[in-house]
Amino acid sequence: MPSLLLKKVGFDYGDTFKLEDINLSIPEGSFLALIGPNGSGKTTLLQLMSGLLEPKSGQIALDGRPLDQLSRSQLARQMAVISSEQHFEFPFPVAEVVTMGRFPYLGRFEQLTRSDREIVDEALKWTKTLHLRDRPISQLSSGERQRVLIARAVAQKPSILMLDEPNVHLDLNHQIAIFRLLRRLNQESSVTVVVVLHDLTAAAVFCRTVALLCEGKLARTGPPQEVITTEILREVYRADIEVHPSPIGGTPQVSYSADS
Amino acid sequence: MKGGSSLLVLLMAMLLLAGGAVFIGPVSDPSWTIIQEIRLPRVLLAIIVGIGLAGAGAVLQGILRNPLADPFILGTSSAAAAGVILAGVLGFQHYSALYFMSLAFALLSIFAVYRIAQFNGKTPVQTLILAGVIVNLFFNAAVFLCFSVFFRESYTVLFYLLGTLTEGDWGLIGISGTIILLGLGFTWLFSRELNILTQGEATAFHLGVNVGRAKKLLFVASSAMVAAAVAVAGLIGFVGLIVPHMMRMIVGPDHRVLIPASALGGAIFLILADSLARILVPPLEIPVGALTALIGSPYFVYLLRKRHQSGKF
Numbered sequence: 001m002p003s004l005l006l007k008k009v010g011f012d013y014g015d016t017f018k019l020e021d022i023n024l025s026i027p028e029g030s031f032l033a034l035i036g037p038n039g040s041g042k043t044t045l046l047q048l049m050s051g052l053l054e055p056k057s058g059q060i061a062l063d064g065r066p067l068d069q070l071s072r073s074q075l076a077r078q079m080a081v082i083s084s085e086q087h088f089e090f091p092f093p094v095a096e097v098v099t100m101g102r103f104p105y106l107g108r109f110e111q112l113t114r115s116d117r118e119i120v121d122e123a124l125k126w127t128k129t130l131h132l133r134d135r136p137i138s139q140l141s142s143g144e145r146q147r148v149l150i151a152r153a154v155a156q157k158p159s160i161l162m163l164d165e166p167n168v169h170l171d172l173n174h175q176i177a178i179f180r181l182l183r184r185l186n187q188e189s190s191v192t193v194v195v196v197l198h199d200l201t202a203a204a205v206f207c208r209t210v211a212l213l214c215e216g217k218l219a220r221t222g223p224p225q226e227v228i229t230t231e232i233l234r235e236v237y238r239a240d241i242e243v244h245p246s247p248i249g250g251t252p253q254v255s256y257s258a259d260s
Numbered sequence: 261m262k263g264g265s266s267l268l269v270l271l272m273a274m275l276l277l278a279g280g281a282v283f284i285g286p287v288s289d290p291s292w293t294i295i296q297e298i299r300l301p302r303v304l305l306a307i308i309v310g311i312g313l314a315g316a317g318a319v320l321q322g323i324l325r326n327p328l329a330d331p332f333i334l335g336t337s338s339a340a341a342a343g344v345i346l347a348g349v350l351g352f353q354h355y356s357a358l359y360f361m362s363l364a365f366a367l368l369s370i371f372a373v374y375r376i377a378q379f380n381g382k383t384p385v386q387t388l389i390l391a392g393v394i395v396n397l398f399f400n401a402a403v404f405l406c407f408s409v410f411f412r413e414s415y416t417v418l419f420y421l422l423g424t425l426t427e428g429d430w431g432l433i434g435i436s437g438t439i440i441l442l443g444l445g446f447t448w449l450f451s452r453e454l455n456i457l458t459q460g461e462a463t464a465f466h467l468g469v470n471v472g473r474a475k476k477l478l479f480v481a482s483s484a485m486v487a488a489a490v491a492v493a494g495l496i497g498f499v500g501l502i503v504p505h506m507m508r509m510i511v512g513p514d515h516r517v518l519i520p521a522s523a524l525g526g527a528i529f530l531i532l533a534d535s536l537a538r539i540l541v542p543p544l545e546i547p548v549g550a551l552t553a554l555i556g557s558p559y560f561v562y563l564l565r566k567r568h569q570s571g572k573f
Contacts, residue, residue: 052466072465073468081462081466083462083466089325090508091512092513096514097459100452100455103469106452
C-alpha cells in the first residue's frame, strides 16, 4: 500500500506558475528525491505533500486518508517535515528543541512521560547530538543544527520524513553525514524519506527513486540511472552536460566543461 | 517546568492578596486611611498593570518571533487609550463600554499592524516596527485631537495619557485585575505552542500546532491584557519590552517559565518605577509612564544595536 498517493494534483499561486496533473505514488519505505530546475515546483510540491498548502485540484492521501481529513496532530504523528524556513532567534536548548517533536502526542494539560523523555534521548543519541543537549540552538554551527532538526523529526516518530534541501549551506562532510543519517533512518526504521534536492550527485547516490519536475509537471519518475541521464538532463535543464557512471558505485554523475 | 508551576502558585497568592486586600478591616487611624485609600490601590494597580503589560509583551514577542515587540511600540497601548478617550467623549459612563472600546481598539490596531507588516507570510522586524510606529502615530493623533477638543483643561486626562497609577476606583482595579490574570492564565496554557511558534510558522504547522487558531487566540488574549491595563493606567510604555527581555536572560526562553516570570518581574518593575516617580521630584509626582519611557527608549536602542551587531537584522 502506498504511503503517500497523489492523484491529478494541481496548484497555482494565481500568477504564471502552475503545478499540473501530478500523479505520484510513494510506497512505504521509499527514499525519493524531488529534483528539477529552479522554479519547476519542487518546494511547492513538497508543501502540498506535507499539507502546508492545499491542492486546487486533485487529491493527496496518506495511508488511504485524504490529508485534509487528518487533524493537525494526527498529521504530525505520521509526518515530520524539515522546511527550509528556520528560525533561531530564541536560544532554546537543544534538548528542548528536540522535545518539541513530542508536541503532537501531548494533550494541553499533559506532562511529558518517561517514555517521551526516552524517545528524546534516543533521538539525540541517534543523531550524535547528545553532547549538545544543553547548548542553545542559536549557538550551534549549521551542520549541528541540521542534525538537531533531524533529531526533532525522529522524536516525532513519523512514518514519513520530508526535507527541503537539507544539505544547503553545509560542507561536504556534513552533507554526507546528513544523508547517511537519512539513509539509516530509511533502512533501519523503514521511514519513508522524501527530499527536495538540487544536488543531483547526492540524489543519485542516496535515493532509490527520483522524480524530475519540469515547468510544474512531473517529467520522469524512476531509479536514478533511468532519470539522471545525459539526454533527459540536457532537455530539462537546457544545460550542456554529460552524465557518467561514478568510479565508485557506478551511480550517475554529472560533469561539464568550461567551453561550450 | 517545576519553576513554572511554583511561579504560578506565587501568582495565585498574589491574586488572593489582591482579592483579600479589599476586605482589610476598618481602622480609624488617618495614616491607615491613606494606606488603604491611596497607597494600597496604587500598589495593587502597579502589580496588575505590570503583570498585564509584561505578560502581554512576552506573549507578543513569542507570536511575532521578535524580541523587540512591545504593546507600546506596536501601537496597541495608544489604540486602547484612544478607545478609552473616545468612550469618554461619547459620554459612556458604564465600565463595560470603557473596556469594550479599549479592547476593540487594541484588537483593531494589532491586526492592522500585523497586516501592514506581513509580506509573503513573513513579518520582518523592520516592517513590524515601522507598522507599529505608524499605527501608534495615528492613534496618538486621534487621542490628542480628542484631548485638545474635549479635555483641554483636564490634568487628570493629561496624566492618564502620560501613564499614571492614581486610579482609585476599586471597581476598575478589580475588573482590570480579573481580565489580566485570566489572560495571563490563558496564554500560559499556550506556552508549548508559543515555544514552537518561535521556531517558525511552517515548522509549528508540521509539529502539529494549529497555527492560525493559536495566533488569533493569543493576539486576542494579549490585546485584552493590554486593553485592561490601559483602561486603568493609561500609556505606560516599554514595560512589555524590558521585563520579558530581562527575564529571558534569567530564566531562558521557555514560555512556561517566561510568562509567569515576566508577570512577576512586571509587577516588581512597575512598583519600583512608581515609587521612583513619586519621590524623584518632591513634592511633585511625575507620571510613571514618562519615567518608563525615559528608561525604556535607551534600552530599546541598546537591543536594536545588539541585534544589528550579531547580524540578526
